[in-house]
Amino acid sequence: MAESPITPRDKDFATWYQDVVLQGDMAEPAEIVKGCMVIKPNGYAVWEALQRELDTRFKATGHQNIYLPLLIPQSFLQKEAEHVEGFAPELAVVTVAGGKELEEPYVIRPTSETIVGHFFARWIQSYRDLPLLMNQWANVIRWELRTRMFLRTTEFLWQEGHTAHANHDEALVEVLRILDLYAEVAEDVMAMPVVKGAKSQSEKFAGALRSYSIEAMMQNGLALQAGTSHDLGQNFGKAFNVQFQTNEGRLDYVWQTSWGVSTRLIGGLIMTHSDDKGLVLPPKVAPRKAVIVPIFRKDEERSVVMEKASALAASLGAHLDTREGLSPGAKFFHWERQGVPVVFEIGPRDVAAGKMVIKRRDTGSKEIIPQEEAPSRLASTLEAMQKDLYARAQQRLQQNTVLANSIGEVEEILRDVSAEKGGGKFVMAHLKDDPANDARIKEFKASVRNIPMTDSFDGPGKCILTGEPVDRRVVIAKAY
Amino acid sequence: MAESPITPRDKDFATWYQDVVLQGDMAEPAEIVKGCMVIKPNGYAVWEALQRELDTRFKATGHQNIYLPLLIPQSFLQKEAEHVEGFAPELAVVTVAGGKELEEPYVIRPTSETIVGHFFARWIQSYRDLPLLMNQWANVIRWELRTRMFLRTTEFLWQEGHTAHANHDEALVEVLRILDLYAEVAEDVMAMPVVKGAKSQSEKFAGALRSYSIEAMMQNGLALQAGTSHDLGQNFGKAFNVQFQTNEGRLDYVWQTSWGVSTRLIGGLIMTHSDDKGLVLPPKVAPRKAVIVPIFRKDEERSVVMEKASALAASLGAHLDTREGLSPGAKFFHWERQGVPVVFEIGPRDVAAGKMVIKRRDTGSKEIIPQEEAPSRLASTLEAMQKDLYARAQQRLQQNTVLANSIGEVEEILRDVSAEKGGGKFVMAHLKDDPANDARIKEFKASVRNIPMTDSFDGPGKCILTGEPVDRRVVIAKAY
Numbered sequence: 001m002a003e004s005p006i007t008p009r010d011k012d013f014a015t016w017y018q019d020v021v022l023q024g025d026m027a028e029p030a031e032i033v034k035g036c037m038v039i040k041p042n043g044y045a046v047w048e049a050l051q052r053e054l055d056t057r058f059k060a061t062g063h064q065n066i067y068l069p070l071l072i073p074q075s076f077l078q079k080e081a082e083h084v085e086g087f088a089p090e091l092a093v094v095t096v097a098g099g100k101e102l103e104e105p106y107v108i109r110p111t112s113e114t115i116v117g118h119f120f121a122r123w124i125q126s127y128r129d130l131p132l133l134m135n136q137w138a139n140v141i142r143w144e145l146r147t148r149m150f151l152r153t154t155e156f157l158w159q160e161g162h163t164a165h166a167n168h169d170e171a172l173v174e175v176l177r178i179l180d181l182y183a184e185v186a187e188d189v190m191a192m193p194v195v196k197g198a199k200s201q202s203e204k205f206a207g208a209l210r211s212y213s214i215e216a217m218m219q220n221g222l223a224l225q226a227g228t229s230h231d232l233g234q235n236f237g238k239a240f241n242v243q244f245q246t247n248e249g250r251l252d253y254v255w256q257t258s259w260g261v262s263t264r265l266i267g268g269l270i271m272t273h274s275d276d277k278g279l280v281l282p283p284k285v286a287p288r289k290a291v292i293v294p295i296f297r298k299d300e301e302r303s304v305v306m307e308k309a310s311a312l313a314a315s316l317g318a319h320l321d322t323r324e325g326l327s328p329g330a331k332f333f334h335w336e337r338q339g340v341p342v343v344f345e346i347g348p349r350d351v352a353a354g355k356m357v358i359k360r361r362d363t364g365s366k367e368i369i370p371q372e373e374a375p376s377r378l379a380s381t382l383e384a385m386q387k388d389l390y391a392r393a394q395q396r397l398q399q400n401t402v403l404a405n406s407i408g409e410v411e412e413i414l415r416d417v418s419a420e421k422g423g424g425k426f427v428m429a430h431l432k433d434d435p436a437n438d439a440r441i442k443e444f445k446a447s448v449r450n451i452p453m454t455d456s457f458d459g460p461g462k463c464i465l466t467g468e469p470v471d472r473r474v475v476i477a478k479a480y
Numbered sequence: 481m482a483e484s485p486i487t488p489r490d491k492d493f494a495t496w497y498q499d500v501v502l503q504g505d506m507a508e509p510a511e512i513v514k515g516c517m518v519i520k521p522n523g524y525a526v527w528e529a530l531q532r533e534l535d536t537r538f539k540a541t542g543h544q545n546i547y548l549p550l551l552i553p554q555s556f557l558q559k560e561a562e563h564v565e566g567f568a569p570e571l572a573v574v575t576v577a578g579g580k581e582l583e584e585p586y587v588i589r590p591t592s593e594t595i596v597g598h599f600f601a602r603w604i605q606s607y608r609d610l611p612l613l614m615n616q617w618a619n620v621i622r623w624e625l626r627t628r629m630f631l632r633t634t635e636f637l638w639q640e641g642h643t644a645h646a647n648h649d650e651a652l653v654e655v656l657r658i659l660d661l662y663a664e665v666a667e668d669v670m671a672m673p674v675v676k677g678a679k680s681q682s683e684k685f686a687g688a689l690r691s692y693s694i695e696a697m698m699q700n701g702l703a704l705q706a707g708t709s710h711d712l713g714q715n716f717g718k719a720f721n722v723q724f725q726t727n728e729g730r731l732d733y734v735w736q737t738s739w740g741v742s743t744r745l746i747g748g749l750i751m752t753h754s755d756d757k758g759l760v761l762p763p764k765v766a767p768r769k770a771v772i773v774p775i776f777r778k779d780e781e782r783s784v785v786m787e788k789a790s791a792l793a794a795s796l797g798a799h800l801d802t803r804e805g806l807s808p809g810a811k812f813f814h815w816e817r818q819g820v821p822v823v824f825e826i827g828p829r830d831v832a833a834g835k836m837v838i839k840r841r842d843t844g845s846k847e848i849i850p851q852e853e854a855p856s857r858l859a860s861t862l863e864a865m866q867k868d869l870y871a872r873a874q875q876r877l878q879q880n881t882v883l884a885n886s887i888g889e890v891e892e893i894l895r896d897v898s899a900e901k902g903g904g905k906f907v908m909a910h911l912k913d914d915p916a917n918d919a920r921i922k923e924f925k926a927s928v929r930n931i932p933m934t935d936s937f938d939g940p941g942k943c944i945l946t947g948e949p950v951d952r953r954v955v956i957a958k959a960y
Contacts, residue, residue, distance in 0.1 A: 030599075032556075033549040033586065034577075038599060041544035041614075048545065064521035065528065069513040070550075070588075070619055070635050071572070076512075089579055092551070094588070096573040097514075098623035106513065108550075108574070108588075119510075119518060128805075134521075139550055139619065143578035155550050325608075 086206020117240030197450030221424020279339030566686020597720030630747030677930030701904020759819030
């Protein structure tokens with residue numbers, strides 16, 4: 001693809017995002033399939049890195065991967081009343097297959113709680129079968145009206161965990177364990193700080209007792225729900241008759257959880273770290289940690305530079321850019337847009353002097369270093385960059401988190417905020433968890449993001465809408 | 481799930497297969513979704529092992545992973561005449577989405593050549609963009625009438641490679657490189673010998689110039705097509721107008737390839753190695769290489785055995801079966817059915833004597849060994865088992881490969897062969913590659929599997945149907 005300029009963030013954040021995604025070889029829109037995208041090599045490699053980090057943690061906490069059918073009998077969705085209400089408008093329906101009209105249509109899974117319910121009823125008879133801890137890596141389809149690459153697409157890739165437990169306490173432990181696991185991957189791997197908390201009743205998953213989320217702040221101050229973990233109670237257990245014999249010999253319905261993160265994480269990653277030059281990837285998720293660009297003009301310089309550069313590439317585990325017919329400048333430009341954390345350059349004079357140049361993507365800092373220090377400098381630069389990216393994002397989150405003590409104040413703070421122009425804040429306010437209150441917030445196109453788990457926002461107070469006493473402030477923000 | 485007896489192979493091979501799949505926790509039918517299955521933990525873990533082995537090799541040969549939309553506009557299929565003819569009867573069609581009838585229906589991908597063609601036309605302008613070497617891990621749907629778990633299911637998981645090249649020679653090199661890669665994974669990882677060869681014209685992929693396959697022999701002598709690699713020529717390039725500027729400045733259509741293996745491989749793995757006691761997994765794909773079953777009767781024996789067993793499990797990287805309320809016998813039975821290559825047992829007297837028992841899954845051989853030899857004995861047993869499984873399968877293939885010099889002889893050899901009763905052979909005969917000849921073979925429910933690449937079956941001869949001279953014998957067999 002031809003390389004085009006990247007719109008600056010302060011001109012139009014939304015267009016900047018699109019430019020970064022396209023120029024970073026992350027994805028492109030698949031106009032021919034409504035609201036879908038093609039995930040391109042650099043984007044898919046980041047997804048693979050996230051999959052590895054998540055999957056390792058799922059397995060370490062006793063979860064097993066399975067794979068369930070893509071198609072779900074339409075009637076299944078109807079067995080849980082809130083669930084069908086939540087998902088019915090977004091379904092893609094298969095009505096014809098093998099050349100014939102189907103007697104009962106299938107929907108393409110928007111999520112798999114219903115089909116999981118069906119199989120859990122087959123697999124669970126006794127408390128000895130519990131807990132049952134499953135996960136699947138899969139694609140899902142939700143017919144969305146407004147889509148943005150990675151952030152909201154008709155089809156997306158995700159993992160969905162599904163577990164069954166003998167009692168509510170154990171289910172809740174699981175829900176929060178996974179929320180912690182998600183926060184750990186977001187913060188330690190993606191360098192993206194998050195606020196953990198409970199969703200309000202009106203924002204919970206369709207069919208859950210209670211949902212929990214991690215919410216991240218993008219560079220424009222908008223919130224991004226980056227992962228959710230649901231306490232399903234016995235709702236699906238009852239809808240699908242998943243009963244088990246307790247260790248006292250009674251029959252009871254199982255307590256279930258479900259939880260997921262998706263390719264949406266990649267959108268969050270991009271909007272947390274990237275800059276006006278293009279993609280910035282934290283070292284831990286960067287498919288290529290380092291690239292070496294060899295520099296030479298005359299043919300006689302070529303062999304001496306390439307020989308040294310090859311040896312360095314091998315010892316550093318770096319990619320050597322051997323492309324012909326491209327200037328070094330074009331190569332730097334390319335790797336900058338691909339978000340490669342460290343780029344080395346080496347020319348004939350460097351070879352002679354035993355030196356090379358190390359350049360760090362996020363700060364743009366360049367330094368001439370002795371070649372023998374390259375391995376240690378690469379390691380320390382990657383480590384520093386990972387830390388610094390987190391620190392900068394954490395500072396942005398803190399600086400843009402503000403308290404508000406009236407509904408007028410909340411509205412005022414968020415009035416001119418938009419995805420394009422930015423200016424978003426996490427507004428911390430006391431608000432009673434009541435759908436009527438959520439509705440009032442929605443009037444100015446914001447929402448209650450979550451009710452934080454930690455009590456670091458000055459404790460109890462009175463609801464800014466009803467005056468009722470509430471435990472703690474909630475996060476109100478405009479969001480993706 | 482309750483454990484049921486496994487039907488012996490010689491009684492009914494087809495039922496044996498089903499029993500092994502179910503009792504080995506590999507998969508189960510999802511009756512509610514026609515022809516689909518649930519891939520269960522042990523089965524999915526084997527798939528993950530195969531994915532790792534394949535993906536590493538794809539990347540080492542320069543391929544990049546991407547992800548394309550699940551849904552394909554119905555009109556795309558029609559752009560390549562043979563392709564639509566081949567796939568139209570098997571399509572699942574989405575006609576309603578987001579609550580509305582769609583103007584143009586989407587089909588769920590049965591394979592992605594058409595949508596790849598569309599994007600290749602966007603991505604390729606010049607010879608500098610070639611070769612373009614892509615792969616995707618995905619689910620596909622083909623509405624099949626008769627299904628069997630893993631071997632043929634409506635939905636299956638696979639990888640599909642898609643590449644574009646500047647000329648036919650390079651495309652053909654790619655097709656054969658991948659065929660070799662598939663054979664290597666089948667033989668070296670799955671311990672499943674295969675015959676590499678070209679498919680006949682009547683058996684090629686719909687839209688290809690020529691298809692190549694690896695064919696394995698199951699224990700009942702039936703053939704299983706375990707992987708295919710297609711030389712697509714310029715067919716899709718022309719259908720989707722994928723043109724590029726050559727290095728001489730002309731415009732030409734790209735030469736494409738596509739290739740895939742699927743969860744069907746797992747069916748082949750099972751039918752190659754498993755026995756009347758259940759699943760047998762080659763060590764290289766076994767999710768658990770070794771399990772330790774601790775044995776004790778009295779409470780005072782428990783702690784001394786468990787302490788030693790835990791230490792051994794840690795040093796061996798083995799799984800310690802700590803389940804309560806299950807006899808050691810029930811545990812052995814369980815791991816045998818799960819196909820775990822090596823099971824150790826250790827009781828109080830073993831602890832005292834510094835001994836333990838090592839048992840090998842395929843041969844059933846048991847031996848008492850000193851605990852300090854356990855690591856080296858585990859390693860050597862796994863290595864020997866991997867080799868021996870291959871050797872046994874290779875011997876079976878050789879013993880059941882026979883020559884035939886007339887059509888009557890071919891028919892006679894294959895007459896009483898069935899998936900249930902077995903008796904299958906690879907019948908090597910001289911046959912001209914002509915759809916009329918393939919049709920004659922199909923009359924007795926067999927097919928030309930492929931035309932082997934190697935000339936190890938006595939060279940040229942005369943076609944057993946037309947008398948025309950042909951280069952070499954082809955493989956004729958009954959197949960899955």
